[in-house]
Amino acid sequence: MGELAASQREHLEKTLRELAEGARARLPEIAKGNRDGALLAMARLLEEAWPEVLKANQEDLKEAEEAGLSRAKLDRLALKDKDLRSLAEGLRQIAALPDPLGRIEGLSKRPNGLRVGRMRIPLGLIGFIYEARPGATVEAVSVALKAGNAMLLRGGKEAFRSNQALVSLWHRALGEAGLPVEAVSLVPTTEREAILAMCRLELLDLLIPRGGEELIRLVQREARVPVLAHAKGVNHLYVDERADLDMALRLAINGKTQRPAVCNALEAVLVHERVAEVFLPMLERAMRERGVELRACPKALPLLKEAVPAQEEEWDWEYLDLILRVKVVSGLEDALVHIARYGSRHTEAICTEDPKAAWRFLEEADASLVLWNASTRFNDGFQLGLGAEIGISTSKLHAYGPMGPMELTTTKWVALGEGQERE
Numbered sequence: 001m002g003e004l005a006a007s008q009r010e011h012l013e014k015t016l017r018e019l020a021e022g023a024r025a026r027l028p029e030i031a032k033g034n035r036d037g038a039l040l041a042m043a044r045l046l047e048e049a050w051p052e053v054l055k056a057n058q059e060d061l062k063e064a065e066e067a068g069l070s071r072a073k074l075d076r077l078a079l080k081d082k083d084l085r086s087l088a089e090g091l092r093q094i095a096a097l098p099d100p101l102g103r104i105e106g107l108s109k110r111p112n113g114l115r116v117g118r119m120r121i122p123l124g125l126i127g128f129i130y131e132a133r134p135g136a137t138v139e140a141v142s143v144a145l146k147a148g149n150a151m152l153l154r155g156g157k158e159a160f161r162s163n164q165a166l167v168s169l170w171h172r173a174l175g176e177a178g179l180p181v182e183a184v185s186l187v188p189t190t191e192r193e194a195i196l197a198m199c200r201l202e203l204l205d206l207l208i209p210r211g212g213e214e215l216i217r218l219v220q221r222e223a224r225v226p227v228l229a230h231a232k233g234v235n236h237l238y239v240d241e242r243a244d245l246d247m248a249l250r251l252a253i254n255g256k257t258q259r260p261a262v263c264n265a266l267e268a269v270l271v272h273e274r275v276a277e278v279f280l281p282m283l284e285r286a287m288r289e290r291g292v293e294l295r296a297c298p299k300a301l302p303l304l305k306e307a308v309p310a311q312e313e314e315w316d317w318e319y320l321d322l323i324l325r326v327k328v329v330s331g332l333e334d335a336l337v338h339i340a341r342y343g344s345r346h347t348e349a350i351c352t353e354d355p356k357a358a359w360r361f362l363e364e365a366d367a368s369l370v371l372w373n374a375s376t377r378f379n380d381g382f383q384l385g386l387g388a389e390i391g392i393s394t395s396k397l398h399a400y401g402p403m404g405p406m407e408l409t410t411t412k413w414v415a416l417g418e419g420q421e422r423e
């Protein structure tokens, strides 16, 4: 970063300021307009114009392959026909959700007769910096728009053409629904300098950085507006001494292999020492059949045939690949200490038939979703019933976990009087 000449930087900052000013000026229209109409139009346009989107995506993929992008990143960059179905269905489902805006919640009467409550309103203009995953350009905007927000988007550079194609479809959808196109803008360059410029853009109401550690650290350091981090997932499954081991095995397989490149995939299994001798060979067999490499602690290694030693520095790594760490722990306490030290507050799961152990885990493991006898892959807005998500917040204020339309709103106080004066 910092490679741009001063005049180019000024031009970039001016462009972003103009986009932000344009969006801010139209916020009331966006909140009052036919937002569901825009979502439904986008679903239809995606179906009609899918070949155009795929063409742009093929160009992105070709360039990314030539640049040697990792398998995990190529997987997230590639759009497939099944994505069209799920994106269009997602848009229609969000359109069908109740409008989160306008209601007055918790209306109550004060002793002086004043009726007070909270009205739900959009956050405003949201800056979203995210990975090279074009599906997010549809999902995140749909969630933000449902809640009456405008968005300034800066997706991963490898997805630039795909994002241009999708944002131009958003503009058509907004136009069809009579909403201003300023509701959705794409930063018109792949220069990383734009990320710094977004951090300094005080016209934003919120910045959401979704990505790896470097991005999150940069935005948290530089931003001049509130930040909701959507950070990496160093997710664990703790297999308790009272776990149903067949269930634990299924949860480990699902967490690691169902979609290894996503942030809610499983990265490490912590196994109680009393069940390690039985469970670890089962785990190794199943993982070997699925091409998963095991990296193990010194206590686990003798119980495994092909695992390699896990290096000290890798206990907080997120592989996003077919690699799984394994550690033998002395019990629940030890597992919780390990998670507190190496986890990333994303997703933590316990497998046990002991409700007391489960409750202690649910209360003490600090993560945006804690699960008992279920796969870490459930940390997803759709799976948790939000309709869709912009991502999974690993910040605690004001939302922790998947953020759906409701999480992209706030409230203001409303007071309904009959001429009351304060004494």
Ligand SMILES: NC(=O)C1=CN([C@@H]2O[C@H](COP(=O)(O)OP(=O)(O)OC[C@H]3O[C@@H](n4cnc5c(N)ncnc54)[C@H](OP(=O)(O)O)[C@@H]3O)[C@@H](O)[C@H]2O)C=CC1
Residues within 6 Å of the ligand: 073, 129, 130, 131, 132, 154, 155, 156, 157, 158, 190, 191, 192, 195, 210, 211, 212, 213, 214, 215, 218, 229, 230, 231, 232, 233, 262, 263, 264, 318, 390, 391, 392, 393, 394
């Ligand atoms: N919590 C959540 O909801 C989610 C979290 N994630 C996490 O995202 C990560 C995977 O995505 P990946 O593509 O690897 O993420 P990256 O962090 O590499 O990229 C994400 C975005 O950050 C930018 N970026 C990366 N590093 C820097 C830097 N040093 N300075 C400025 N900008 C930077 C990228 O820009 P550029 O395009 O220029 O490279 C891109 O726009 C994983 O850690 C995953 O867990 C993913 C999805 C959801």
Ligand SMILES: N[C@@H](CCC(=O)OP(=O)(O)O)C(=O)O
Residues within 6 Å of the ligand: 076, 131, 133, 261, 262, 263, 264, 377, 379, 380, 381, 389, 391, 392
């Ligand atoms: N929503 C996802 C998880 C979060 C996500 O978007 O992850 P990623 O595919 O890494 O961008 C899912 O489980 O389907």
